[in-house]
Amino acid sequence: MSPSPRRAPARGAARTPAKSAIPQLSWRSPEPAPIVLVSGPEEVCAERATAGVRDYLKAEDPSLEVSDLRADDYASxxxxxxxSPSLxxxxxxxxxxxxxxxxDAFLTEALAYIENPQDGATVVLRHTGSSVRGKKLLDAIRAGTGGGVEVACPAVKRDSDxxxxxxxxxxxxxxxxxxxALRTLVSAFADDxxxxxxxxxxxxxxxxxxxxDQVVERYYGGRVETTAFAVADTAIAGRYGEAxxxxxxxxxxxxxxxxxxxAIASKLRTMARVVGSREPSTALAARLGMKDWQVDRAKRDLVGWSESALATAIQATARADAEVKGASRxxxxxxxxxxxxxxxxAPYGA
Known part of the structure; x- marks a missing residue:
């Protein structure tokens, strides 16, 4: 079966931002098009998106030819x-x-190419967003030139993400x-x-x-013991010696x-947003823009905490944050x- 990358994909499409005229696809469900712009800094997601496009095309036609180029080391x-079509x-x-x-050579030729993409060809352009280089090309693609799609791969930084x-x-x-078990696993690899x-x-x-839990502990228990969130969890739970x-x-x-x-600051902020509320977790999560599990976890963390103790902890965290960033030797x-x-x-030394 011959691939049909010129169609605008429907499956996996997300809402298109106001500044973009092309479909926005999830990196988990990418589809081919004449031009596929894979944008954003998260390499894991970008690699999955590119592999997904390849697998999609390969499933349609096993004779797919795959080639790689570098835009920064480009031969005219x-x-x-x-x-171009083969024999x-x-x-x-x-x-x-x-x-x-x-x-410059790549930028010139890519701008010309998207005006008249080759039939049967899918070009995946990887732009990390680390510079404005190539912005003219990105703007043209997002304006709809070339019949492209975009797969955004934003940085995954927050614990909830x-x-x-x-x-x-x-x-x-x-x-x-x-x-x-999932939260333990995420905590174990919070930085990578x-x-x-x-x-x-x-x-x-x-x-x-x-x-x-036992499976995750067996595989990654040693890693879990040394994570930032493990420190935060034991301290907030009041297990001083273990912390x-x-x-x-x-x-x-x-x-x-x-x-x-x-990590401690993140958990205390969530606790502070939830403390004193009697709303059901689902309603509170929706109002605060949080996940249900985050609200439930914060409520459990708050057991045994008074508002004054929480305030003291937040003040101590602000001080420590400044000190670990250079205010202290x-x-x-x-x-x-x-x-x-x-x-x-309790306050330090009390």
């Missing part, structure tokens, strides 16, 4: 040569990396994982989405049934005080003092 004429008319996929660093990412990995694979993705895929491949041991283990393993404080002491305040729920 390469794009047209690779996209037997096989479909072509041209993957172009480094568009955010593209040469990482949770959603990991949950999507298991959902896509048709695999069930307990919410508590690539490693989180690999961990999810390992569990999906290795574990035949449902995935629970200090976990903190020292984390620091001995190379953890930086800045993300340790950031001893950031390790700053984070240890913070853990003490959090775990004892």
């Amino acid at each position: 004429g390469s794009l047209l040569a690779m996209s 037997f008319g096989e479909p072509r996929l041209i993957r172009v990396a480094g568009v955010e660093k593209c040469s 990482r949770f959603d990412f990991a949950a999507g990995e298991f959902k896509t694979a048709g695999k069930r994982i307990a919410p508590s 989405l690539t490693e989180l993705a690999a961990a999810c895929q390992q569990l999906i491949a290795d574990v035949p049934g449902d995935i629970g 200090l041991l976990t903190l020292r283990h984390a620091l001995a393993s190379g953890a930086d005080p800045v993300p340790l404080v950031a 001893d950031p390790v002491f700053a984070v240890e003092r913070l853990v003490t305040v959090i775990a004892t729920r």
Whole structure:
């Protein structure tokens, strides 16, 4: 079957931003088009999007020809040569990396190409957004020139975004994982989405049934013990001795005080937004723009906390945040003092 990349994909399409005239697709369900713009800094998602386009085309025609180009090390004429029909008319996929660093020669030829894309060719353009280089090309594609689509891969930074990412990995694979096990897994790889993705895929491949806490602990228990959120969880739960041991283990393993404080601050902010509310979790989550599980977790974290203790903890966190970012000569002491305040729920030295 011959591929039909010129059609505007319907499956997987998301709402198109006001500044873009082309369909916006999820990186989990990309489809081919004459031009596929894969934008944004998150490499894991970008790689999945590009692989998804390749798999889609390969399923339609196993004779697919795949070629790779670098826009920043570009030989004139390469794009047209690779996209032109071959003797037997096989479909072509041209993957172009480094568009955010593209040469003048590539930019000129790419702008000309999108005015008249080759039949049977799909060109995937990867732009990380790290520079404005190539903006003229991106603007032209987003204006609809070339009949393209865009797959946005924004940075995954927030804990809730990482949770959603990991949950999507298991959902896509048709695999069930307990919410508590999923959160433990996300906490274990809070600083590296690539490693989180690999961990999810390992569990999906290795574990035949449902995935629970014991499975995650068996695979990644050593990693979990040294994460920022493990420190935050034990301190907020009031387990002072365990919190200090976990903190020292984390620091001995190379953890930086800045993300340790950031993890505590993140959890305290969520607790502060939820404290005192009697609304059902679903309604409160909708009003605050949060996930239901975040509200439920914050309510559990608040057990045993008074509003004054929470205020003291937030003030201590603000102080520690400044100290670990340069206001103190001893950031390790700053984070240890913070853990003490959090775990004892009292001012330091009280």
